[in-house]
Amino acid sequence: MELKKKSLVFLLLNVLIRCIASQNVTTFYWVVSIDTSHVVHIARWPKVLSSFGKLGHRSQSVLHPSGTKDILTVNGEFPGPAIYRHRGERFNVNVRNEGKYNVTIHWHGVKQPRNPWSDGPNYVTQCPIKPGANFTYEIILSDEEGTLWWHAHSDWSRATVHGPLIILPEQGKGYPFPQPQNEVPIVLASWFKGDVMEIIETALQNGGEPNQSDAFTINGQPGDLYDCSTEGTFKMMVDYGKTYLLRIINAIMNEEMFFMVANHSLTVVGTDGAYIKPINTSYIMITPGQTMDVLITADQSPSYYYMASRAYAVVGAYDNTTTTAIVQYNGNYTPPSTPPLPNLPNYTDTDAAANFTVRLRSLANEDYPVDVPQTVDTHMYITISMNTLPCVNNSCDGPDGSRLASSLNNISFVEPSIDVLQAYYKGINGVYDTDFPNEPPYYFNFTGDDLPDTLLTPERGTKVKVLDYNSNVEIVFQGTNVMNAAENHPMHLHGYSFYVVGNGTGNFDNSTDPTRYNLVDPPEVNTVGVPKNGWVAIRFRADNPGVWFMHCHLERHASWGMDTVLIVKNGTTSSTSMLEPPSYLNPC
Numbered sequence: 001m002e003l004k005k006k007s008l009v010f011l012l013l014n015v016l017i018r019c020i021a022s023q024n025v026t027t028f029y030w031v032v033s034i035d036t037s038h039v040v041h042i043a044r045w046p047k048v049l050s051s052f053g054k055l056g057h058r059s060q061s062v063l064h065p066s067g068t069k070d071i072l073t074v075n076g077e078f079p080g081p082a083i084y085r086h087r088g089e090r091f092n093v094n095v096r097n098e099g100k101y102n103v104t105i106h107w108h109g110v111k112q113p114r115n116p117w118s119d120g121p122n123y124v125t126q127c128p129i130k131p132g133a134n135f136t137y138e139i140i141l142s143d144e145e146g147t148l149w150w151h152a153h154s155d156w157s158r159a160t161v162h163g164p165l166i167i168l169p170e171q172g173k174g175y176p177f178p179q180p181q182n183e184v185p186i187v188l189a190s191w192f193k194g195d196v197m198e199i200i201e202t203a204l205q206n207g208g209e210p211n212q213s214d215a216f217t218i219n220g221q222p223g224d225l226y227d228c229s230t231e232g233t234f235k236m237m238v239d240y241g242k243t244y245l246l247r248i249i250n251a252i253m254n255e256e257m258f259f260m261v262a263n264h265s266l267t268v269v270g271t272d273g274a275y276i277k278p279i280n281t282s283y284i285m286i287t288p289g290q291t292m293d294v295l296i297t298a299d300q301s302p303s304y305y306y307m308a309s310r311a312y313a314v315v316g317a318y319d320n321t322t323t324t325a326i327v328q329y330n331g332n333y334t335p336p337s338t339p340p341l342p343n344l345p346n347y348t349d350t351d352a353a354a355n356f357t358v359r360l361r362s363l364a365n366e367d368y369p370v371d372v373p374q375t376v377d378t379h380m381y382i383t384i385s386m387n388t389l390p391c392v393n394n395s396c397d398g399p400d401g402s403r404l405a406s407s408l409n410n411i412s413f414v415e416p417s418i419d420v421l422q423a424y425y426k427g428i429n430g431v432y433d434t435d436f437p438n439e440p441p442y443y444f445n446f447t448g449d450d451l452p453d454t455l456l457t458p459e460r461g462t463k464v465k466v467l468d469y470n471s472n473v474e475i476v477f478q479g480t481n482v483m484n485a486a487e488n489h490p491m492h493l494h495g496y497s498f499y500v501v502g503n504g505t506g507n508f509d510n511s512t513d514p515t516r517y518n519l520v521d522p523p524e525v526n527t528v529g530v531p532k533n534g535w536v537a538i539r540f541r542a543d544n545p546g547v548w549f550m551h552c553h554l555e556r557h558a559s560w561g562m563d564t565v566l567i568v569k570n571g572t573t574s575s576t577s578m579l580e581p582p583s584y585l586n587p588c
């Protein structure tokens with residue numbers, strides 16, 4: 001019965017997709033290129049979305065007087081162009097690479113039903129677009145609604161190659177909250193004085209930590225708290241008494257962030273392209289890869305107020321600077337000499353991070369239903385660790401001359417030289433192994449202090465997990481304190497969103513913890529912060545056949561191997577199988 005209903009839905013969806021495909025599909029033409037002697041740019045987002053019918057983007061750039069360098073951009077913009085679409089639409093983006101590095105683009109949070117070909121991660125679903133080449137991504141939206149984003153998924157180029165992907169309700173439909181006066185994307189990003197590609201290359205060569213960023217930015221600008229950067233600070237104009245929708249995207253490379261607006265409270269209404277039960281809060285904690293839709297009412301005395309963001313980070317060195325923008329009321333008043341700054345939680349305040357995160361619940365009403373798997377076919381228990389690999393003559397820059405690494409279930413992912421998708425589709429042997437383990441190779445007190453050195457060294461390999469079509473999958477991610485390096489890891493899954501059904505501190509207990517799961521209205525997300533020395537349990541139905549990357553969204557961890565791939569097999573019919581590849585694929 002259940003199965004029958006499901007395949008009917010699939011059939012309908014399939015017809016719908018074909019039907020949409022036969023109409024004209026908008027294609028955006030993008031050029032990835034090096035912007036020389038750049039600049040921190042200011043992007044002015046569309047001021048008023050007069051109706052839902054308005055698509056595309058408008059933005060202007062003005063040069064900033066300080067700090068010029070070369071950066072990789074899309075169409076010369078940083079952050080990159082914002083795409084506005086309606087729920088369920090389909091569009092194409094032709095990306096031509098005029099830069100000097102290989103590049104790919106990922107549509108973060110878009111499920112791409114049956115279409116891994118356009119998902120983007122380098123050597124997982126495609127070989128890169130080489131300089132001079134191009135690729136047309138076919139983006140298929142389904143039930144995503146709210147804020148998502150797009151970013152490069154090759155090396156560290158996503159530092160500057162990223163932008164908003166905003167999915168409005170269907171034509172003629174509204175939000176599940178009063179229509180805001182205006183909507184403003186707030187893109188948080190990292191700014192490195194050095195060349196990001198050189199930074200990660202050097203770090204991987206020498207085995208040590210990559211350089212930290214030198215600033216964070218809001219919509220391309222670091223803000224007033226950095227030297228000589230006042231000129232371009234992003235300003236959001238508001239009218240007293242009106243409510244605004246902030247579409248916040250954490251595009252930062254290596255830090256989770258607290259975000260606040262001075263003297264104003266926030267109401268979080270959505271995350272990762274799905275609505276939630278509204279949360280009133282003074283601050284949010286947002287990890288790289290996550291997005292949050294936040295309402296703010298201009299209900300304070302007309303003036304200037306800072307919005308500000310800084311790291312939530314608990315280990316090692318991190319960028320401890322604070323980025324700001326200004327909420328500025330329209331009207332006649334004397335501007336303050338300095339706007340009030342919000343009192344952000346301390347960098348290491350794990351309680352503050354957890355207190356916010358555990359409040360997330362799906363909206364889960366008649367109009368926005370959830371479909372949480374109540375039973376499980378495949379259980380996976382995955383440990384997340386920082387590690388080291390031995391280095392010849394102990395000559396590397398990691399601890400005791402070792403090379404830094406990281407792993408999932410003690411497997412440190414190795415990027416293949418032919419993409420996994422192509423190898424799977426064409427049956428090319430020797431590119432990957434299908435033995436990614438369902439549980440850690442050994443059990444110990446994962447969150448214990450001073451764990452033995454014998455736990456330091458992971459196995460290296462390109463190991464994937466193969467899942468049956470339509471199976472219900474539960475993954476429990478277990479944070480570990482190997483190397484005394486426990487921290488919050490934002491785990492991201494491509495091709496799906498998933499329900500976060502449980503969370504806790506310490507070691508997951510498979511007899512008692514599942515009894516406390518929320519199977520009624522858990523949040524539906526594509527990225528979840530696995531708490532420091534804690535765990536989260538996620539569930540999803542494997543109903544999207546394809547090859548899907550799963551990884552930590554802290555960029556240095558992903559570079560060190562905190563990644564794996566889920567292959568979801570075809571169903572029994574062509575409409576439950578992967579789509580055919582596009583006519584042109586970039587060669588390896």
Ligand SMILES: *[C@@H]1O[C@H](CO)[C@@H](O)[C@H](O)[C@H]1NC(C)=O
Nearest residue numbers: 019020021022023024025026
């Ligand atoms: C598709 O585009 C072509 C050329 O721009 C136009 O002639 C045609 O009418 C369009 N078809 C539809 C269904 O919009």
Ligand SMILES: *[C@@H]1O[C@H](CO)[C@@H](O)[C@H](O)[C@H]1NC(C)=O
Nearest residue numbers: 029094095096133134135584
């Ligand atoms: C993309 O590359 C092909 C050759 O591979 C070329 O024929 C085509 O004109 C290019 N398209 C764009 C938009 O650059």
Ligand SMILES: *[C@@H]1O[C@H](CO)[C@@H](O)[C@H](O)[C@H]1NC(C)=O
Nearest residue numbers: 193194195196198199202211
């Ligand atoms: C990384 O930081 C070191 C020390 O500050 C500096 O010497 C080096 O040039 C930086 N590397 C890059 C690629 O910016």
Ligand SMILES: *[C@@H]1O[C@H](CO)[C@@H](O)[C@H](O)[C@H]1NC(C)=O
Nearest residue numbers: 262263300301303304336340
């Ligand atoms: C902002 O809040 C602080 C205390 O939280 C208060 O001292 C200050 O007067 C407020 N500023 C304005 C402009 O309302």
Ligand SMILES: *[C@@H]1O[C@H](CO)[C@@H](O)[C@H](O)[C@H]1NC(C)=O
Nearest residue numbers: 212317318319320321322347
């Ligand atoms: C930020 O980090 C630097 C070292 O990188 C340190 O000197 C400084 O005291 C730190 N500032 C704060 C506010 O923690």
Ligand SMILES: *[C@@H]1O[C@H](CO)[C@@H](O)[C@H](O)[C@H]1NC(C)=O
Nearest residue numbers: 343344345346347348349352
């Ligand atoms: C944040 O840390 C500082 C210095 O460690 C401390 O003085 C302050 O009380 C802390 N604030 C909060 C809210 O815990």
Ligand SMILES: *[C@@H]1O[C@H](CO)[C@@H](O)[C@H](O)[C@H]1NC(C)=O
Nearest residue numbers: 345349350351352353354355
């Ligand atoms: C977190 O929540 C607990 C319980 O509600 C509260 O006692 C604590 O003060 C909160 N901590 C922070 C940093 O908000």
Ligand SMILES: *[C@@H]1O[C@H](CO)[C@@H](O)[C@H](O)[C@H]1NC(C)=O
Nearest residue numbers: 357358360500501502503518
């Ligand atoms: C996290 O766990 C707490 C305690 O069981 C629960 O109340 C909360 O709903 C959970 N939240 C998430 C997002 O998992």
Ligand SMILES: *[C@@H]1O[C@H](CO)[C@@H](O)[C@H](O)[C@H]1NC(C)=O
Nearest residue numbers: 445446447448449450506507
């Ligand atoms: C694991 O280690 C933590 C930290 O030392 C400790 O609090 C906890 O009791 C240990 N758990 C077990 C089961 O030994």
Ligand SMILES: *[C@@H]1O[C@H](CO)[C@@H](O)[C@H](O)[C@H]1NC(C)=O
Nearest residue numbers: 379381439443508509510511
């Ligand atoms: C719980 O985990 C243990 C390993 O610690 C395993 O042997 C057992 O099968 C698991 N039980 C369930 C119900 O998954």
Ligand SMILES: *[C@@H]1O[C@H](CO)[C@@H](O)[C@H](O)[C@H]1NC(C)=O
Nearest residue numbers: 101102127128130417587588
């Ligand atoms: C760019 O991609 C091609 C094709 O996979 C590969 O052969 C080449 O080594 C890559 N170049 C760099 C610098 O990674």
Ligand SMILES: *[C@H]1O[C@@H](CO)[C@H](O)[C@@H](O)[C@@H]1NC(C)=O
Nearest residue numbers: 424425426570573574577578
């Ligand atoms: C789905 O699976 C892949 C990988 O095994 C095959 O290459 C495809 O041919 C198959 N698609 C269909 C429609 O069966």
Ligand SMILES: [Cu+2]
Nearest residue numbers: 489552554557
């Ligand atoms: Cu991580």
